[in-house]
Amino acid sequence: MKLTLTFLVAIASSVSATVLNDKRDAFSDQALSVHNSYRAQYGAGALTYDNNLAAGAASYAAQCNFAHSGGNFGENLFASSGSGATINNAVDSWMAEAAQYDYNNPGFSAATGHFTQVVWKSSTNLGCASQQCTTGSPFGSGEWTNILCRYTPPGNFEGQFPENVGRPQ
Template sequence: MLFTTVLPFLAVFAIPAFCAPASADQVVPSAKACPGKAYRTVIRNAPSSTSTSVAASASPVPSLQTSNLAATGGAPAGDATTLLNLHNSFRAQYGAKALTWSSELATYATNYAGGCKFAHSKGPYGENLAAGYGGGYSVTSAFNSWANEAAKYDWNAPGFSSATGHFTQVVWKATTEVGCGVVSCADGTIFSGTQGQKTSYVICEYRKPGNVVGNNNQYFTDNVGTKQS
């Protein structure tokens, strides 16, 4: 199937400051991927935000039972269960502990996603965005667009890259909580020319945030594990 990548936004939203990080540790918002139908992908980079201190490791609390997700806010219960399970199954492959579902993060994600603005919220959390339209697009499609960046990550040269920022956030060992929002957006808000089809917009928020730059990329060494056999 033919794939076309549209890249003009890269120059507009480039983050050159992170090519040479300042002395203070910095939290880099994950690059935004917006996979639409199979033949259309839009990739943009995020504006920067900073943090003075982010722990290199943490011990997550046990996962919520999926039966409790319906009352936790954010994505519908079915989507929430799917997203939590996808995150935790994938994280386990890289030696990262299971995340818990946060109703606070899920509500934040849903409220922001409701504006149908394809740009980072610049909030205090780690954040992954994805959007697509067409009958086959789902929260699994969104998650896979983030997880598939693993193929581009170089463990011999750990660090942040706009090509792998979603993946590194998903598997970041210090992250302990996730909450996601899933909304439908009208034609012309995120995509144009969708012939009236609504766009599914998926946002996941993470606490503690990943993609921490500093300390000679030791944070990436500590938090992005290799895939376990």
């Protein structure tokens, strides 16, 4: 049985990362594509892929620690037992929270925080990473996939939900 965990917090601090290269790979292209497809459904503009965010995400994901890293960015985490999880699995999981979002009482909820970060209109940049891990598993032991995405500017600020989380179109 495949287990999945997701976790998000927009944390403030400072981080710097270097650009690994100017070319995106298939994972990066898919991360941007799936994010922008969902964002369009909620009236949010397209994100730009940021190699600095991706480099920092890759460096942190390689530590195989399923916990937020800290930084002045939004951060969505996804873990799946075994191997083979994709960026689509991660973003689909985060977007599944949309059904629980209360547009009549907009605000942060741990149950919808991944969704709101993905569609947050003020976020303009994205960087994601995936790492196969054999240590640090949130499932106890065994191989697992660690996927995380970072967003700037970060989302999920109280008082800013009505203008940043659109209704599905």
